[in-house]
Amino acid sequence: MKISGAEILIECLKREGVKHIFGYPGGVVLNIFDVLYDEKDIELILTRHEQGAVHAADGYARASGKTGVCIVTSGPGATNTVTGIATASMDSVPLVVFSGQVPTMLIGNDAFQEADIVGITRPCTKHNYLVKDINDLARTVREAFHIASTGRPGPVLIDLPKDVTTGTAEFKWPEQVSIRGYNPTYHGNKWMIRQAAQMIAKSKKPVIMAGGGVILSGAAKELRELAEIAEIPVTTTLMGLGGFPGSHKLSMGMLGMHGTYYANKAVQDADLLIGIGVRFDDRVTGRTSAFAPGAKIIHIDIDPTSIRKNVRVDLPVVGDVKNVLRDILKVIREQKGQWEAVRKSWLKQIDAWKKEKPLSYTFDKKIIKPEFVVEKIYEISKGKAVICTEVGQNQMWAAQFYKYDEPRKWLSSGGLGTMGYGFPAAIGAQIACPGKLVVDIAGDGSIQMNIQELATAVVNRLPVKVAILNNGYLGMVRQWQELFFRERYSHTRLDTVPDFVKVAEAYGAVGLRAVKPSEVEPVIREAFSIKDRPVFMDFIVDWREKVFPMVPAGAAIDEMIFDEEEKKPAKKLKAVK
Amino acid sequence: MRHTISVLVENKFGVLSRVSGLFSGRGFNIESLSVGETIDRSVSLMTIVTTGDDQIVEQITKQLNKLIDVIKVVDFMDVDHVEREMVLIKVAPRKNDKSEFLKLAEIFRGRIVDSGPATFTVEITGDEKKIAAFIELVRPYGIKEFVRTGKVAIAREGVKKT
Numbered sequence A: 001m002k003i004s005g006a007e008i009l010i011e012c013l014k015r016e017g018v019k020h021i022f023g024y025p026g027g028v029v030l031n032i033f034d035v036l037y038d039e040k041d042i043e044l045i046l047t048r049h050e051q052g053a054v055h056a057a058d059g060y061a062r063a064s065g066k067t068g069v070c071i072v073t074s075g076p077g078a079t080n081t082v083t084g085i086a087t088a089s090m091d092s093v094p095l096v097v098f099s100g101q102v103p104t105m106l107i108g109n110d111a112f113q114e115a116d117i118v119g120i121t122r123p124c125t126k127h128n129y130l131v132k133d134i135n136d137l138a139r140t141v142r143e144a145f146h147i148a149s150t151g152r153p154g155p156v157l158i159d160l161p162k163d164v165t166t167g168t169a170e171f172k173w174p175e176q177v178s179i180r181g182y183n184p185t186y187h188g189n190k191w192m193i194r195q196a197a198q199m200i201a202k203s204k205k206p207v208i209m210a211g212g213g214v215i216l217s218g219a220a221k222e223l224r225e226l227a228e229i230a231e232i233p234v235t236t237t238l239m240g241l242g243g244f245p246g247s248h249k250l251s252m253g254m255l256g257m258h259g260t261y262y263a264n265k266a267v268q269d270a271d272l273l274i275g276i277g278v279r280f281d282d283r284v285t286g287r288t289s290a291f292a293p294g295a296k297i298i299h300i301d302i303d304p305t306s307i308r309k310n311v312r313v314d315l316p317v318v319g320d321v322k323n324v325l326r327d328i329l330k331v332i333r334e335q336k337g338q339w340e341a342v343r344k345s346w347l348k349q350i351d352a353w354k355k356e357k358p359l360s361y362t363f364d365k366k367i368i369k370p371e372f373v374v375e376k377i378y379e380i381s382k383g384k385a386v387i388c389t390e391v392g393q394n395q396m397w398a399a400q401f402y403k404y405d406e407p408r409k410w411l412s413s414g415g416l417g418t419m420g421y422g423f424p425a426a427i428g429a430q431i432a433c434p435g436k437l438v439v440d441i442a443g444d445g446s447i448q449m450n451i452q453e454l455a456t457a458v459v460n461r462l463p464v465k466v467a468i469l470n471n472g473y474l475g476m477v478r479q480w481q482e483l484f485f486r487e488r489y490s491h492t493r494l495d496t497v498p499d500f501v502k503v504a505e506a507y508g509a510v511g512l513r514a515v516k517p518s519e520v521e522p523v524i525r526e527a528f529s530i531k532d533r534p535v536f537m538d539f540i541v542d543w544r545e546k547v548f549p550m551v552p553a554g555a556a557i558d559e560m561i562f563d564e565e566e567k568k569p570a571k572k573l574k575a576v577k
Numbered sequence B: 001m002r003h004t005i006s007v008l009v010e011n012k013f014g015v016l017s018r019v020s021g022l023f024s025g026r027g028f029n030i031e032s033l034s035v036g037e038t039i040d041r042s043v044s045l046m047t048i049v050t051t052g053d054d055q056i057v058e059q060i061t062k063q064l065n066k067l068i069d070v071i072k073v074v075d076f077m078d079v080d081h082v083e084r085e086m087v088l089i090k091v092a093p094r095k096n097d098k099s100e101f102l103k104l105a106e107i108f109r110g111r112i113v114d115s116g117p118a119t120f121t122v123e124i125t126g127d128e129k130k131i132a133a134f135i136e137l138v139r140p141y142g143i144k145e146f147v148r149t150g151k152v153a154i155a156r157e158g159v160k161k162t
């Protein structure tokens, strides 16, 4: 029996186990939406902007480990997805994005709402397709889901010309996928694994640097075993938060530009650095020529291009983190090393660094410190919330002052640093995890980049909490202006505009505000008790607060600057109350 | 270092732009690129000449391999191989120089593929050195224009040493 391309598409999605799609309709996808109208097994969540749809699908994917799915129309619908796709691409998030396209006959004619989205997204997708023949549709969808979710995950876009979805064909589901140019390596080379185990055994001052790959691979358990058995202290990248329990005694928190003093010190002093599912981003390494100068580097990664892209590597192991760690663990267990004795002085040194300069801020009785808000959220949620973030200072404080003990509890745009990511991602995460507490830690600038998604959250009765650290500034940029541009705050002042409480209320959400430190806890408690709609918490925080430690651009990561006592006299600028 | 890299790709539309986009997007250098079908119609072969230090060329081959439509990548640096490029050169020698020029072309096994009242077009095939040498030698005769195909390369069949 012949069915329409739109029906074939939806049938494919069902076979892929898709339950939720985020999307926005338009001319050339009308018939796909028409099929969805009767569809019982798949729910489409209408966002209020296509960028919101992609970030929501991304949040859904990061929170659940499943592949996120979007459908948008051609032209502006498709181009609106680009930031979301690039965000997912940089952070290796599995997505399949369907964009409508003008009929094949019209492609290239500057037809109404035509955009070459395959061309536009080529550099920011893992792969993309233009389906020209309805008979290729099912196979293409199958391949797309396979590519998106395997190896190093990433977004895949499928462009669907209108005549392909309106035409008819027999439905044939390919049981097997075989793509001759795509064969990720999942198992590490045996010799390399033995070498790695030996290097670990020989090392006196090892450090594990764990990243997003640990979470993508589902290898938190194996990582913990390795760290505990061989007594190796662990630092994680921003993307690796939750890959190793933040409250574990071997945890040193995050390293890098805004990493902890002790993590950066340890990396610089280590004799062995074990990079696990990390890509040695410049925010992490600082000046690469001065990075981990005394360490041999082992790098475990599924993507060969990550290896030796930025830093020298002494022992590369290409493979899936989980498999590789299991194999290393086997060898390490045979070694029966006297780990405790060997590591004693190293762990003591790290403890000393931890005591010397812990993450800290100065509490104030009159004005709310943003770090205090994050700490309170941690305390009241008992560390169990799914935390999403926007970008800027809010993101860094959320990384520093909340401890992530499990994977997939930390959703943040690391690679692209997309302001406006957190709120729609929280919506996606809430749909993926209906019973869980989902909090977006936001800035007053970023939240305005996708604030329209309040409507999506209200209509779907999603109890997403948004904690706005309202400093009246594009704070992270202001911090750079203060430190490196002689306090010339060029175009970073926002003032407390708009009134976020009223905005929330206008959308039918709840708006709460805290101006004094004593109001912080009651506001958070009230917000957390609301279960049927979103809540905006507007925390009016100290605009002067900066993120520390900080490694200035081009410096080595142990050349950190810290919060000096505010020595300067009265500021020229009026403080935001 | 200059590397000649051969890339076996799916013969699909858009593949060339994936490959060239990779080079431009990542700031890799392309000196020449040639593409053609192979015996198997479903795949094409690209020959790319690029320059870069070891680390860059390692990235180039890895990044090429990462493209879904790329089936195989061979860096001829470590492979015994034959390279050829073809060039068409239009030269306008003066009357007195014509016979000398034609002799020169012959020495290089050039073929005259077109001639006009004042010009000859020579087809010349060879490796990099030969082509460079020929161009240098004919330059004094007055090159009007030339076009090059870009290099193609093929591995030598392994000969067992006895």
Ligand SMILES: Cc1cc2nc3c(=O)[nH]c(=O)nc-3n(C[C@H](O)[C@H](O)[C@H](O)COP(=O)(O)OP(=O)(O)OC[C@H]3O[C@@H](n4cnc5c(N)ncnc54)[C@H](O)[C@@H]3O)c2cc1C
Pocket (backbone or CB within 6 Å): A090, A091, A092, A151, A152, A153, A210, A211, A212, A213, A214, A216, A217, A236, A237, A238, A239, A240, A254, A255, A256, A257, A258, A259, A276, A277, A278, A279, A280, A281, A283, A284, A300, A301, A302, A303, A306, A319, A320, A321, A322, A391, A392, A395, A413, A414, A415, A416, A417, A418, A476
């Ligand atoms: C304002 C701002 C400040 C920042 N400051 C910092 C900072 O101070 N410190 C910091 O760490 N980051 C910081 N970042 C984030 C930074 O930009 C990078 O996003 C981050 O460091 C990358 O983390 P990662 O190396 O874990 O790589 P990811 O981007 O998470 O990449 C994962 C790696 O694992 C590999 N991988 C994927 N799946 C597997 C698998 N199954 N098996 C094996 N390997 C796999 C991938 O190939 C890739 O190499 C900041 C970002 C912003 C926006």
Ligand SMILES: Cc1ncc(C[n+]2csc(CCOP(=O)(O)OP(=O)(O)O)c2C)c(N)n1
Pocket (backbone or CB within 6 Å): A390, A391, A392, A393, A394, A395, A417, A418, A419, A420, A442, A443, A444, A445, A446, A447, A469, A471, A473, A474, A475, A476, A477
């Ligand atoms: C889409 C986008 N535009 C610009 C930037 C550059 N940028 C990085 S942080 C930042 C300020 C963010 O301000 P806010 O959301 O208020 O966060 P704060 O730093 O004040 O906590 C800006 C503009 C960005 N990361 N993303």
Ligand SMILES: [Mg+2]
Pocket (backbone or CB within 6 Å): A443, A444, A445, A469, A470, A471, A472, A473, A474, A475
């Ligand atoms: Mg701000």
